[in-house]
Each structure stands twice: as C-alpha cells, then as structure tokens.
Amino acid sequence: MTDQPAVYVPVDKIGIRRRASASIAVIGNPNSGKSTLFNRLTGLRQTTGNYPGVTVERHSGIVQLNGTALELIDLPGIYCLGGFSTDERIAVDVILGRMDGSPRPDGLLIVLDATHLYQGLYLLQQLMEMQLPTVVALTMTDAATASGVDISIEVLQRHLGGLPICPVVATTGRGLEDLKAALEDIAHAPAPAIPESWPELSGTADQLMQETGGLLPRIDVIQALIHPDSKRAALLEERLGAGVLQSVRDSLFGDEPPQAAEARHRYRWAREVLREAQTQAPLFDRFGAQTMRWFNRPWPATLMFFAIMALVFQAVFSWATPLMDAIDAGASGLSGWVGGLLPDNAFSSFLTDGVIAGVGSVIVFLPQILILFLFIIVLEDSGYLARAAFLMDRVMRGVGLSGQSVIPMLSSFACAVPAIMATRVIPNRRDRIATILAAPFMTCSARLPVYALLIAAFVPDRSVGWFNLQGVVLLGLYLLGIAGGLATAWLMKRSALRGPKPQFALALPEFRWPNPQTVSIKLLDRARVFLRRAGSVIFIVAIVVWALAYFPRSAGIEADLKAATAEVQATRSGEDLAAEIRHLEHEAAAAQLEQSFLGRAGRLVEPVFRPLGWDWRVSAAVIAGFPAREVVVAVMGTIYAVGEEAEESSLAGKLRSATWPDGRPIFTLPMVLGLLLFYAWCLQCAATIAVIRRETNSWRWPVFAWTYMTALGYGAALLVYQLGTAPG
Amino acid sequence: MTLRELRPGQFARIEKVDARQPGVVRLMVLGLIEGVEVQHANSAIGGDPMEISVYGTAISVRKQQAGCFRISPLASND
Numbered sequence: 001m002t003d004q005p006a007v008y009v010p011v012d013k014i015g016i017r018r019r020a021s022a023s024i025a026v027i028g029n030p031n032s033g034k035s036t037l038f039n040r041l042t043g044l045r046q047t048t049g050n051y052p053g054v055t056v057e058r059h060s061g062i063v064q065l066n067g068t069a070l071e072l073i074d075l076p077g078i079y080c081l082g083g084f085s086t087d088e089r090i091a092v093d094v095i096l097g098r099m100d101g102s103p104r105p106d107g108l109l110i111v112l113d114a115t116h117l118y119q120g121l122y123l124l125q126q127l128m129e130m131q132l133p134t135v136v137a138l139t140m141t142d143a144a145t146a147s148g149v150d151i152s153i154e155v156l157q158r159h160l161g162g163l164p165i166c167p168v169v170a171t172t173g174r175g176l177e178d179l180k181a182a183l184e185d186i187a188h189a190p191a192p193a194i195p196e197s198w199p200e201l202s203g204t205a206d207q208l209m210q211e212t213g214g215l216l217p218r219i220d221v222i223q224a225l226i227h228p229d230s231k232r233a234a235l236l237e238e239r240l241g242a243g244v245l246q247s248v249r250d251s252l253f254g255d256e257p258p259q260a261a262e263a264r265h266r267y268r269w270a271r272e273v274l275r276e277a278q279t280q281a282p283l284f285d286r287f288g289a290q291t292m293r294w295f296n297r298p299w300p301a302t303l304m305f306f307a308i309m310a311l312v313f314q315a316v317f318s319w320a321t322p323l324m325d326a327i328d329a330g331a332s333g334l335s336g337w338v339g340g341l342l343p344d345n346a347f348s349s350f351l352t353d354g355v356i357a358g359v360g361s362v363i364v365f366l367p368q369i370l371i372l373f374l375f376i377i378v379l380e381d382s383g384y385l386a387r388a389a390f391l392m393d394r395v396m397r398g399v400g401l402s403g404q405s406v407i408p409m410l411s412s413f414a415c416a417v418p419a420i421m422a423t424r425v426i427p428n429r430r431d432r433i434a435t436i437l438a439a440p441f442m443t444c445s446a447r448l449p450v451y452a453l454l455i456a457a458f459v460p461d462r463s464v465g466w467f468n469l470q471g472v473v474l475l476g477l478y479l480l481g482i483a484g485g486l487a488t489a490w491l492m493k494r495s496a497l498r499g500p501k502p503q504f505a506l507a508l509p510e511f512r513w514p515n516p517q518t519v520s521i522k523l524l525d526r527a528r529v530f531l532r533r534a535g536s537v538i539f540i541v542a543i544v545v546w547a548l549a550y551f552p553r554s555a556g557i558e559a560d561l562k563a564a565t566a567e568v569q570a571t572r573s574g575e576d577l578a579a580e581i582r583h584l585e586h587e588a589a590a591a592q593l594e595q596s597f598l599g600r601a602g603r604l605v606e607p608v609f610r611p612l613g614w615d616w617r618v619s620a621a622v623i624a625g626f627p628a629r630e631v632v633v634a635v636m637g638t639i640y641a642v643g644e645e646a647e648e649s650s651l652a653g654k655l656r657s658a659t660w661p662d663g664r665p666i667f668t669l670p671m672v673l674g675l676l677l678f679y680a681w682c683l684q685c686a687a688t689i690a691v692i693r694r695e696t697n698s699w700r701w702p703v704f705a706w707t708y709m710t711a712l713g714y715g716a717a718l719l720v721y722q723l724g725t726a727p728g
Numbered sequence: 729m730t731l732r733e734l735r736p737g738q739f740a741r742i743e744k745v746d747a748r749q750p751g752v753v754r755l756m757v758l759g760l761i762e763g764v765e766v767q768h769a770n771s772a773i774g775g776d777p778m779e780i781s782v783y784g785t786a787i788s789v790r791k792q793q794a795g796c797f798r799i800s801p802l803a804s805n806d
Contacts, residue, residue, distance in 0.1 A: 080757045118759050118783035147784070260747030263756035271764065274783070298773040390779065390788045391772050403777070403788065427754075503751030503793070507758055508779060508786040 022187050023060075023071040023103070025095050027127065028111030029119055030077030031383055031509040033139035036170040036518055037111060038074050041180075058102065065184045073105060076424070079119055079507070081126045081223070082259055086424035086432075095130060096219065107133040107186040114144035114151055114167070117278060119507065121270040122263075124160070125195040129202075130219045133189040135182045136160070138167045141175075143512075148280060155277040161193025171515055197269030198262070201225070204248060212239050225249060226258040292511060296387070305391050308384075312375045312413075314471050316368050316448070323367035328650070331360030349550060350543075353641040358542025358634040362534050365449040365630070366527070372445050373526045376414040377519050383509030385410055393504050399486050400493030402504040405435040409485065412442035413478070414526075416688045420695055430497040433696060434489045437705055440688050441485030441681065443478045445530075446630040450679050451477055453633055457652035458672045480680045484712070533628070541624060542634045548598035549639055554591070561588040598639070612678070612714070613671035613721040615660065622678070629684035670724025674717035682713030731780065731789065731797035734768040740799040741765050749796045758787050760797065 028034040042061025059074040075094055076087040090099075097104025110127055112120040128134065144151060157165050164182045168175035194202050205221045216224065216232060224232040225248065237245050253261040295301060335352040342348035379385055385407045393403030404426050412419035419439045426432040443451070451474060459470045493499075561584060568580045593599050602616030609619040617639050625632035633651075640654040658666045683689070683706050692702040734740050742764055747753055759782050760766065769786055770779040776791040 082757060084754065084757075116783075116785050119785060122757070122759065149784070256747045257753050259753045260745070260756050263753070263759075264761050267756075267759055267761045268763070270759075280784075293769065296770045296779070298771055298775075301770075302773050390777060393777050393788070393790070394772060394774060500750070503754060504777060504788060504790055505751060505754035505758060505793070506788045508788055510786070 021062075021069045021071055022106035023073060024107045024109050024183065024186065025073045025075055025105040026109045026111065027075045027091060027095070027123075028077060028139075029079055029113060029116060029123060030507070031386075031512075032077065032111045032113035032116070032120065033170045034077055034111045035074070036515050037137060037139060037168065038072060039518055039521060040170050040173060040176060042072055063180070063183065065180050068184065070183060070186075072109065073102070078123065080123060080259075082226075084427045090424075092223075095127075095132070096217070105132070107135070107189070109183065109186075110134055110136050112136055112138050112165075114138050114140045115147060115149065115510075116140075116507075117151065118267075118270055118274060121273060122266050125197055125266050125269065128160075128163075128192045128195045129205075129222055131191040131194075133186050134163055134192050135179070135186055135189070136163050136165045137179055138165055139170055141167045142169045142172075150279045152277050156273065159273045159277065161195075163192050164189070195266075195269065198265040200252060201262075201265070204252060208236070208240070208248070212236065215239055225252065226262060228258070301387070302391055305388055308379075310475070312372070314467070315375065316372050316474075318468065318471070320367040320371055324364050327360070327364045327366070331356055331364070332650075335360070346550065346553075350546060353550075354543050354546030354638060355539070357637045357641040358546065359534055359539050360637070362449060362538050362630055362634050362637075363531075365452065365633075366530060366534075368448055368452060369445040369530055370523065370527055372448065373414050374519070374523055376411060377522045377526075378514045379410070381512075381514035381518055381522075383512050386506060386508050387511075389506060390508055397501070399490035400501065401431055401434060401438075401489055402502040403506065404502070404504060405431065405438070405489070408435055408439055409442055409482075412439040412444060412485075415444050415446070416440045416442065416685065417691045420688070420691045423695070426502075428499065428502055430493075430499040431502045433701060434492045434497050436692055436695060436701065437492055437708075438485035438489040440683050440685070440692075440705065440709065441481050441488060443481040443680065444685075446628065446685065447481075447679055449630050449633045451676065453636075453652060453655075454672055454676055457655045458667060458669070477676060477680055480677070484681050488708075533630075537628060538631055538634050541631050542638055545598065545620075545624060545635050545638045548601070549593055549596050551597060552595075554595050557588050557591045557595075561585065593639070611722065612674055612717045613666070613668065613725065614675070615658075615666050617658070618666070618675070625684050627684075627686045629679065629682075632684075668725075670721045673724065674720040677716040677720055678713040680713070681709055681716060683709035729799055729801065731766070731768075731778070731794040731799050732791050734766075734778075734794075734799060734801065736768050736770065739765060739767045739802040741802060742797055742799055744798040746796040746798075749793065751790070751793045752796045755787065755789060755793060759783065759785065760787065760789070765802065766799075 026034060026038055038061065041063040061072050061074070063070050063072055073094065075091045078088045078091050080088065081092050082088060093099045094102055095105060095108070108127060108130070110124055112124060124136070138151070138153070141151070153165050153167060157163060164185075166175055166179040166182050168179055170176075201222065204225070205218055208221050208225075209216070209218055212221075216236060220232045221236065224230060224236045225245075227233060228249065233245070249258065252258070295304060335356045338356065339348055339352045342351070379388075388410060389403035389406040391403075392406045396402055396405055405423075407425070408419040408422040411422055416439050419442070420436050423432045423435045423439070426435060455470050455473055459473050462469050464472055564584050565581055568577060568584070572580055598620055599616065602620040605619050605623060606614075606616040609622070614622070617636075621632045621635040621639065624635045636655070637651050640651060640658070655667050656665075660666055689702045689706060692705055693699060696702070729740075731740070731742070742760060742762055745752060745756060745760070745762060747756060760780065764782055767781040768778055769781040771777065777788045778791065778794055779786050780789045780794075781787075
C-alpha cells in the first residue's frame, strides 16, 4: 500500500463509474455472519435503495481493493433457492439478473458458516449450478474451533472443484486481506465445477438445455424441473410438451415432492464432504453450551422471555429519564432565553412556541426510542428473536399463525415499517397478510411519546411491589397492542384469510454476542431517521400548527386586555397586581387561540370527538397526527404553549391544568384511558399504509387496515369514556 | 418409533421420511433426511415444538411433522 497516492480513486467517483467495476452478490444462510462481513468489507460506504417496481431494499456497498473497487450487493439470508418465501425468490431473481435495474452480478461471494457447514453446503451446491465466478468466505472459524470442530480447507476445496475458500473471522478482521485478494481475481475466475451430488439432474438439465436450444439458462431449467408450477416450467413445457417434462420428472423424483428428492441427494453429498473435511468433538462438553442448554429448557426459557420483555419496558421508562429531563430543561431554558432576548411579538412566539416547543417536545423522546431500538437490535443480532419464535409458536398456533409471525411482531415494537417488510420470510400469502395486519397494533416507538406524556402526566410515580406504577401501565398498553394484533389475526384467519394451518420449520441460531459495529451502525441509522423526521416533517407541522394557532390576531382582544390591565393597575398593587395581570394575559391568550384558524377548525371537528370527552385542542392534535403519530405531541406542545396554560413549564403540567370553559378538567381518568386506547389501536402512520400497499401490492389491505383500526380505536375510546362518565 | 416419541436428551438416526405430509419438505431442506443422527435437545412448554439438533444446528420441529420421521434410537452418550 506504499503506492497509495498513485492508485487512489475517490470513493464518490467509483459510484458513478459502476459499469467499470464488477458487482458481486453476497449470499449465505441466515445468521452466517454475512452482515458483519459485509459491514467489514464496505465499512460505511453503503447505500440502501429500492429495486424499481418492487419494495425490495437494495443494500449495496463498495469494497476498496488494490487499485480497483467492487460493488457488493447484500442479499437476504436463505437456506435454499426453493422459493418458499419472498426473500428466497428475491435472492434468486437478483442473482439471475431478473430484477429490473439490477444487472446480473458478475460473481458470487458465498458466505459459509463453519459452525453450520452442513446447511451451508446445501445452499452452496445450488449456487454452484448457477455457473457464476465464485469466492467462498468461511466465517465463524473461531467459534468452530472453540466448539471442537476442525475443518480441513484443502479437503473441502477438493470437493468443491477448487473453489477459492478464505477463512475469515469477520468480528476481528482476521483473513480479510486474503479474501480481498481473492475478490480481486474474481472477474477472471472460471465458472465453478458442477457439483457431483446429483449427476442425473445435472445431466438432464444439460440435455434439456440443448434440446430447447438454450431457451432458458441452466439454472432455470433445473428450477423448472423442481418447481412444476413456475413460469419457467410453463415455458419449458410449451417447447417440449407437458408429457415429456412429466416423464423426466417421474424418473428423477419418483412420486415424492421434487424438493424432497433434491434434499436427499444434496445432503447425502454434504455428509460425505463433511465426513472427510471435518472432525468434530462432542459439542455439549463445554460448560457454556451446557449452561445455554439449561436455559433453553421449556420453563426457564419461557420465563426468561417474559423477563427480557419486562426489562425492556422498565429500561425504556426508567433509564431514559435523566437524559430526557436534561433535554427538557435545555429546551425550556432555550425557550426562556430566546423569549427574554426578543420583544414580545409574533416572531418571538414563532421561535419559542412554534419551533422550540413543537420540535423540542418530540426530540425529548430520542433517548427512549434509542433504548428501545438498542434492545430490539441486540435481540435481533444475538439470534434471540428466532428463539422467541420457537417458544411462542404454540401461542401463535392458537390464532391460526405460526412462530414465524413472532419475529415481525417483535420488530414491530420498534417500527411497523421494517416489521412488515420482515414478513417476507412467511411462505404463505394469507398468513403473511394476517401478520401484516397484526403488526401495526404492536406498540411502536412513535406511540411511545404519546404514552409517555400521558402516563407521566396522569399516572402517579410510585412503586407497586418491585415495579413502578408508570412502568406497569406502560406494560399494560403494550399488552393491549398485542391483544389487538392477535385478535385481528385470529379474526382474519377465520374469515377473509381462511386457509390451511401454516407450517413451522426454523433453524434456531445459538446465542451470539452481538457485534458492536453492526449494532452501532443500525442504531445510528435509526437515530438519523428519527432526527431527520423531527427536523423536517415535525418541524414543518409545528410551524404550520403554530401559525394556525397564532393567526389571525384579534385587535379587539388586545384592546380589551390593555383596558383591563390599566383598570387593575389603578386599583391594585404589589403581588396582587402581578397575579391579576398574569391572569388577564392568560385569559386573553385563550381567547386569541379560540378565534384563531386552528380554534375555528377545531370547533368544526369537535362534535365528532366530543362523545370521547375531547375538546377541540385534543381533536386538532389527533387529526394532525394521522400522517405520523408522533406529531401529536408536537402539536399539543405548540397549542398549549400558545394557550392559557402557558404558565405551567412542562407539557404534562399544562395538560393537567387544561379545563373546559366551565372549569371542569378535560383530562379526566376516563378521557385519558380512552385517549390511550385510541392511540394503542389507531393506524396513524402514512409510512405504514404505504408499506402495506407496496408489500400486498393492492390498495385493498391498507384501506381495510386504516378503516378497521380507526374504527376500533374510536369505538374503544367512546366505550371507555361513556362508561366511565355514566352516572351511578 | 418416530421422532415424536424421542425423549429430551436422546439421540437417534432417521430411517425413513414421509415427504408427502405437509411441512415435511421444509424440514428436509434444513437437513433432516435419511441416515443423519439427531438429538432431541429441548422443547417449548408442553413439548411442542421440539428442538432437534442435527450436525450442531438446532431446528424447530412441530410434533405433527415429527411423526413423519421414522427413527431408531441410539445409545445416549450424554
């Protein structure tokens, strides 16, 4: 690397000259350390975009080699090219260049997990049939050694027709340089040998390819044979006649599903390779493995699952408090400082009541949201979510789904958008849609600000046994979301989405310490998304709401205020006078707010929400929250900063002192409970609606989800408020 | 005897798989085929699903599908 200046190519140039550099697809089993390796190779030079037309995220990055650069395309972790799930179909389409906007990759980087070589070799064989230049990265070699597994690279390589195999430890970077050197040569590498595991299939594929004059590439012919219902099969049948293809299938697969025959052949070969290339000591001898095994026993594991969930809720509420208090104090300090600097006019109100109160009231929740995301990311990265799916399969069966739906539902506690995309691992479309409809019920991080605000304002901060009452109420709200989601899935699976019971087959990864680099990249990404939203959407909404709440100014009210002030100045003095003036000013502010644009609009919709016990201000905030629910807090922050409760420093205090014109408090227990229920169940998120539209490829489901959830939230709030306020 | 009857901690060899039953092919694709040695490592509460270990990989198998795997138990060396 001494001649670095001579060969230095600026990173931004490489992106533009993509044609010149080759693109390599990175593929491997789930939890094979693929993401860690990808992050290691590309560092922060990553981009996430979409393949046009489909919602699949295209995650790619640039790896710098000596004098050249390659584009790496990250693909979902899969076990086979069977096309059971959307994820598997995506991987096949990308590798074959069938995805629009993504040309066929020039080569494959296949990630093999040394501790799970058995399954890895299965996928590897299928990928070798693609006949693309290939480099193999053997990851987790340290973990394999620690568990007594010894792998001979030479023997393995011999069985794989001389494929380059590079052992790496992605977490420490060992072996990375050798891997980069192998990648450098990938463009000139010959296509891999055809695996020897199933000569009959290979021979038949070659023969059919010749007979059809290269109508389909080799891998397509194989897929057409194995998947009789596919488009490719229809194409091949058209050319050869259905009878010919069927008799070929009969001789290859017998009367069993083709994939069963494929599994038998390929795994038999994988076992022969393993027998020669791998020596294994008994796995359960080590203390760590024994401890893990004890913890994975039915009852300890289930109790641990609930303990972890309880810990997450406690942490979100109590660990974040000091930071949140600091941000809150900073915001009100800033607001006071700015207010003191400027004369009392529209611009000063715009800065303090609009910008600082609005955006500040949302930023305050950044610590809570980051703690929540940290937990979800760690659970994901350590492989625990699959364990949770295993433990909860029985429960999910009760609502007509399988453990597979647990993973998207748990991710949904952070955000429903990635969760809905995560439903792609669910093979059956009906089960997938039922899970998509259940996911938005889970309490996402954007609901947290609303919950946190109302709980802090109206639930006493005292302990109940070991727990804090506020934490318990929050847990209750989470359970309410879960109940709503499960009930929805159950109803759907019994009506519109009725179908066969879903199967459940899942590899359970062992616990792995999360990689700090991967966790921090993901966490920073979430913080960026949140702050960008606070800086754009929420900022604009806060300004608009401020303007609507501030204008028009009524000259009459100003004049009345002046006259009344003059009158009390003449009759009172000292403390009494100051208090009286403050009272008059607040009355004037309330009157101004009421006749503002927002006040008038709020009155218009008030009748709709009046039966729920909401005044026009709450109604206006709720309506503003339909595009993105965290906006609600910002809107309340602005409305209440402008209005009569301005003397209370915290928004919680302002809510507590808000009253109806006749002096009754607005935020009574039934009203607050109803409001919380409304937020628990209502679908106030344009991003979720958009992602449901894209993932289900129709407007039917997002429209249904929105209508259904809004009706449910409204109905629940109505019921609670009416029951709670009924006489007697 | 089928995989369904294998007790926690016990080892066995898979003798015959009935691939025509629903959900079985997915398990075969994960490596549960004739001739391999497996262990019933654990289970969820109520014994269903079972955690079946094959070549060091744990696979979640529901009891219903476990009934489609005919096995012969091996002497436990645990």
